[in-house]
Amino acid sequence: MNRRQLMRMAVLAGMSGGLAACGIDNDGGVVIDGPGPSGGSGVGGGLPVVPKLRRDAVSAAQLIQYFLAAPAGIEDEKAMLARVRAFLAPAAKDWSPRNNSINVVRAVAGELKPDSSSNKWSQQITILPIGVLLPGGMLAPPTRPGSRKITLRVSAAVDESVGGFYIITDEAGDEEPLDEILLSEAALGQFYQPRSLYYWNTENTALVPDLRYISRAYDDARRRDAMVKLLVEDGPAPWVAPAVLRFPQNSTKIGNVVQKEGNLIVNLSSGTTAIRDTNKVGSQLRWTLHRELASGALDVALQIESEPRATVRDYLSDNRAWRSPNAPDRGLFAIVESQLVSLDSHQVSSLMSVLTPKESKETDPKLLIESAAITADGQTVAAVRRDAEGQRYLVIGSESDPKADPLQYSLTAGASVSRPVWLGGESVLLVVGGELMQFSRAGGKQGAGESVSGQPNGKRITSVAVAPDGRRLALLVNGRVYMVAIQGMKKPIELASEGRYLPLELPLESPSHVTAVAFGAEDRLILGWTGDLGRPYIGECNVFGGDFRMILEEVGPSGIRVLSLSASPISPTDPLSLVAVYSTVKGSFRITPNEQLSFKGQLPQVAPSGSPSASTSATPKAPIVSSPFFTS
Template sequence: MRRLLAAVLGGALFTAGLTGCGIPADSDVQVDGSGPAVEGGSTNGGGSRPATRTDTNDPKEFVRNYLAAAAGEREQAYSRVMQFIAQDAKGRPSKRQSSEIALTVVRLRENPEARSNSDGTYDVTVRVQQVGVLRADGTLAPPTASETDYRFKLRPAGDGQPGLVLTELPNVLLLSDEALGSYYVEHTIYFWNSDHTRLVPDQRYLPSAVPAERRVTEVVKWLARGPSDWLAPGVTQLPDRTAPINNATGSDGRWEINLEMPGANDDQLALLATQLAWSLPELTGQLDLKIQNQNRLTVDLKQERLDNPAYPTSGSPERYCVYDGAIHPLSFVGEPSGTVPVAAAANKGVVSAALSRSGDDILAALVVTRADRKQRLMVGSGPDPVTPSNGTGWYASVGRPTWLRSLDPQHQYGLVVADNRLYRFDDLAGLKQILLPVQGPVSAVAASLDGHRIALIVDGALYVAAVSLDGGMSVGQPRRLVTRLTDVTAVDWYAENQLVFAGSELRSEGRPERSIYQTTVDGARDTALKRDIGAPVTHLSAYPGGAVGGLPTGSYMYEANRVAYRNNGFDTIKRDQVLDVTPPAAGVKASNPTVPFFLY
């Protein structure tokens, strides 16, 4: 019998379309909206197709168009690319089966540079950042290439043909991250965790021109093939040799999926039906699930999503901060504000905190300090107000803790960084170091809404990793994300498949500056949210939920230079927005609110 999940949140509002809808990538973008995830049937590119060889005679624009030529359905990718290349060109990519085609995704660091030659040819150089490899299964795997620039030679097509052709080029199928955002749909599919109590998202990319029936078939194939490599340790796969027997069909609000699924029983089919309902969020109507041509289960897709919500939240999200060493609620017009769910006796000497709802209980993890500035983690759980009384040892520095949102009240775990090492803790404050297979000091950790994915900062770089709660808690092999920012200082989950993070970037004039960016969980799309901050961001907290309460997905707050801000207008959080504090005496300067965070 499946355990029903807690209250639903929609998925992520993604701004991959920001640069494609007239908002420049370096603007201070404010993400708003409280609707559900971008549906699997929606498109960033509106079904449009990449430019052709004859669309421009400008060599720089021609190379940009070439970097989008492979975008779209794999069966035609090779032929689209070959239209740009002369028959005698050096570096012609070798032809492969569509199922074997992998595209090297690159991010242009700057505009292409072009030089015209006396013989009528052109040399074009493109400086790039390697982003990843787009596989035929829609996953973006880590990059395998190391090139930082690519060089092309072009000439007029000749023989009475219009346009240009490539005569020298890299022997690899390239795709720009801009083309990935323009001609592909970000599509989330879901896998169950080990005890089948939580759905865990997995990011994929589907050509935007693919029709509905093909989308269904592709999603079924993806689920049968299993999760992305980095996510695999945190989820379970379908039974071995599960595969579609033929393409999915649908008409008049009724869909049919026919599978080979050895040993399929009723419980497995019920779990699969929920996976399919959430992995195909744009579909409504009836789904007939067949095993070897035998109708085994019929579900109403919309009702299936209502009966088995995806994520655990309860109540409206509320904003808090630390003020003069104690947790206080924040008050903003149009938003809910609460009371402090921590007993007054324990709410002292607080440096940072993580509060989470678990049914009717509150999970509290407080970092407190003493006179010599040593810090420790205090943990507790129970009814509001909770008294964190279980403490760990003292450390030189303890980072902001994060709770894994488990559905099992008997096994509540969290993660925290202490003295540049990652530790697991439970609601009794038992601390156990987690040894990571990546080298370097750990400076921050943040958990996703599903509780089976984490983001890490190791040696100033951004990583994601899967978490398994099977028989305790373990962290899988972290995957490093390629970003424009270096010296990353803070991170949190911004939406279902989105991270918000802060670090340093070099602008075109060569000067470093502090910025806040958002990126996908695979690092594919990097979008600036706030630039010219002026100081390192030392704290960052986001609300990754959906259509609940008054806060939209994508709300975040941060601290820099001991001043706290919220993203809605990038306003400074002022003392008079902090509740339950005594105004300072005349002539005494008021303290600043610090380390703002959300409770949900």
């Protein structure tokens, strides 16, 4: 089955809801025998929604749908297992999974087929594990990676007194037996909502997001309490932890988060401020709760041991993903006929001059630019260039010091080279010959880059993207997307050992075909890949590989690939609206929320270096636009 057929098949969805239950009745229904939600309405002001029960299914297909949503929202393992078992035939009442973990899977359903008996059906499902949903909403890497097929068999209940349908587990098929608790990715999205906790990086200079899944069954008050407790007491997820500072071990949340007089009042123990001041703690809380404040609360008021300490207002810039609504758009550039061109002004960039040694009286005719990256302030450029003999260099120059000669690093002869990306404003990351290298802005003219520590051994890296926070990377490793945090910023940087490959087989057909990656938001990636029949595609997913959606299908003819991707990351406080650019051998293109625009015909006629200008050429040719990118 090819990728197009898979994408057009129905993805199994679970019904929405989640709950915190202390008991389950014979049909998996909720029995509250302890403290439940703290009162109030559920998400959106309505009653909390819960997963559908076995008896709610009116067809075999619906039963399978509900079955793949059964474990959602139940925090007690015994209650969760009882709810899952309630969907099984009475003969399977003692069914036991290999463990009690909730395995989130992308599920693509085949045709529901009736068996020889009129009251039995079977459905083959291709599943791809996305991760293991842990307490606290963490999504750990899957324990059984890789897609596989299962068959779920359904029988109408023989006993009319109980009615409905059951999942049959005692009729073996050709596929693996059902031995795990499964939650469909669609059900994850309906029963849980993504929320980021925010931790200060190890230098205490900026916040780093930690994506979690919070039950939609929680009302507003309980959700806020849960998020603050996770932030302060439970700490960051393992893959993010090496890059951030957690609260001291004796830190606790005191009482509930309450809304009063336009504030959310958060009361913490004295230990929470042992390693940072109250303003930084307040900023963490304000960003962690920023989606909760739309209901009317304007600020976060921090208390320490019930003593008022700070009302948090000046916090936005602590998250580097945030951009002021009044900020100018990021500059957009590309390489046109081996020169750096602004796609905003349609002019050769003035930064070309800082890439040229000062003893040269004019632009070096041998200065052939292949790709580049520009800092957020637009003043410093790092460019990969080649000379007439084909030798490549990384050149760094800045308009902030126009009299200085550019720095020049010689790159390994004949090695493949990625597009450079800035890590902060002080160093550049570049893949050279399959190895991730770091180049300092303060290095020597003929210096060499340093190999980044902790990169996957024996693997070929082809591209790197830096998250807006500057502490997480997305690498393309042997054509697969590898997410990893930076655990040490001392040059060369050191990558954490808790990196994870993203599970993308089902939407992408094969994980080995990803050719470009960029951050479209602080927790979302944009991907370019080659699909079936060799055609290029563009899609996006979150940093776990979940919540995948197609952006552009068949962006070019067969046989070409997406060579580069760059995006203007969405600010966490703005509505989601993707703006990105990509290139293929057929040209460079821009993606906006409503259309895809080719740059062809919008650029000046830029003559190749060393040739007559386009204006004097008898037959000027259309410029070749490549490697478009936004400023950092």
